[in-house]
Amino acid sequence: MNLPPVSPRQHLALSPLLFWLARVPSHVLAEEDYAIAMDPARPQDERRLAFERRSVWLRWLPTGYQTQ
Numbered sequence: 001m002n003l004p005p006v007s008p009r010q011h012l013a014l015s016p017l018l019f020w021l022a023r024v025p026s027h028v029l030a031e032e033d034y035a036i037a038m039d040p041a042r043p044q045d046e047r048r049l050a051f052e053r054r055s056v057w058l059r060w061l062p063t064g065y066q067t068q
Helices: 008-023 031-038 044-052
Strands: none
């Protein structure tokens, strides 16, 4: 796929948007699971399972929020 070149002005306009999108979490850990996942004294399997219990961060948004 060949994209047209982006001018410096267009690049500057897109930069904040791209910066933000790259840093929005898709999933989040509950505080308790974070503590388990970060505890090096706990078994590796327990830490991995705590990490795998991540929740989708937008789970509380109402249905249809994309159209707002």
